[in-house]
Amino acid sequence: TGNQWGYGEEDGPSSWYKDYPIAEGARQSPINIAPEEAVYDHGLPPISLHYDNCTSTNISNNGHSVVVDRCECDRCSSLLTVIQGGPLENAYRLKQFHFHWGGKGCHGSEHTVAGKTYTSELHLVHWNAAKYSSFAEAAVAPDGLAVLGVFLEIGDERGGLNKITDSLYMVKFKGTVTDFRDFNPNCLLPSSLKYWTYPGSLTTPPLYESVTWIVLTEPICVSEKQMGKFRTLLFNSEEEEQRTRMENNFRPPQPLKGRTVRASFK
Numbered sequence: 001t002g003n004q005w006g007y008g009e010e011d012g013p014s015s016w017y018k019d020y021p022i023a024e025g026a027r028q029s030p031i032n033i034a035p036e037e038a039v040y041d042h043g044l045p046p047i048s049l050h051y052d053n054c055t056s057t058n059i060s061n062n063g064h065s066v067v068v069d070r071c072e073c074d075r076c077s078s079l080l081t082v083i084q085g086g087p088l089e090n091a092y093r094l095k096q097f098h099f100h101w102g103g104k105g106c107h108g109s110e111h112t113v114a115g116k117t118y119t120s121e122l123h124l125v126h127w128n129a130a131k132y133s134s135f136a137e138a139a140v141a142p143d144g145l146a147v148l149g150v151f152l153e154i155g156d157e158r159g160g161l162n163k164i165t166d167s168l169y170m171v172k173f174k175g176t177v178t179d180f181r182d183f184n185p186n187c188l189l190p191s192s193l194k195y196w197t198y199p200g201s202l203t204t205p206p207l208y209e210s211v212t213w214i215v216l217t218e219p220i221c222v223s224e225k226q227m228g229k230f231r232t233l234l235f236n237s238e239e240e241e242q243r244t245r246m247e248n249n250f251r252p253p254q255p256l257k258g259r260t261v262r263a264s265f266k
């Protein structure tokens with residue numbers, strides 16, 4: 001039932017085009033960011049993040065990544081948790097955040113910077129709630145989504161990440177979910193909000209070309225021990241006999257096809 005895609009030899013990124021022809025589209029993500037070719041746009045305002053009211057609700061393993069959903073209850077959804085400014089015409093509301101990572105070593109990010117890969121990449125997924133009435137409606141619109149990308153590199157431990165890594169044992173298997181309240185992703189942001197921005201897509205099927213990408217230039221540091229806990233997750237459910245470690249859940253860079261990457265800085 002439905003399209004079975006993954007990150008393996010048979011079902012991985014190089015075969016997604018069979019079920020999702022948009023995989024070969026004109027604005028696919030991720031991309032390699034070439035800083036020298038990025039165009040400094042002095043008209044680009046800074047981005048502003050209002051995550052203070054951010055309340056998470058649960059953490060889950062969807063068979064592709066580990067996802068922290070934002071609470072959508074009436075009280076919470078009235079409280080604004082948004083990204084605005086930068087290339088965005090209006091405020092985009094946070095829907096969820098998740099990660100992409102590698103096996104041991106320093107590959108694992110989706111975007112690369114002058115060919116450099118990072119050990120992981122955090123994605124905060126937002127939708128244009130000012131213009132569309134649901135995430136699903138926004139997800140298919142060219143200005144529907146905004147994803148904030150944060151690079152993770154191996155170094156000192158990141159304290160704020162421990163609440164997540166200490167919960168991962170509860171969502172080891174695909175299809176598992178557990179309460180995960182009051183986590184604010186502010187603690188996972190670097191000190192600088194300098195960014196690159198370009199028009200792109202979701203990096204997994206359905207690969208919709210609806211994402212305004214905002215990729216922060218400054219990585220955050222996480223420890224090898226913390227990354228090791230991400231790699232205890234499994235792609236498969238408890239019922240499946242196959243036990244496949246969840247790692248290398250990243251799509252490689254896609255052709256730029258004439259797009260311009262803009263920089264918020266000189």
Ligand SMILES: Clc1ccc(Cc2nnn[n-]2)cc1
Nearest residue numbers: 123125147201202203204205
């Ligand atoms: Cl709703 C949804 C669908 C796909 C992805 C995967 C992804 N796309 N861009 N970054 N991650 C994340 C959220």
Ligand SMILES: [Zn+2]
Nearest residue numbers: 098100123203
């Ligand atoms: Zn992602």
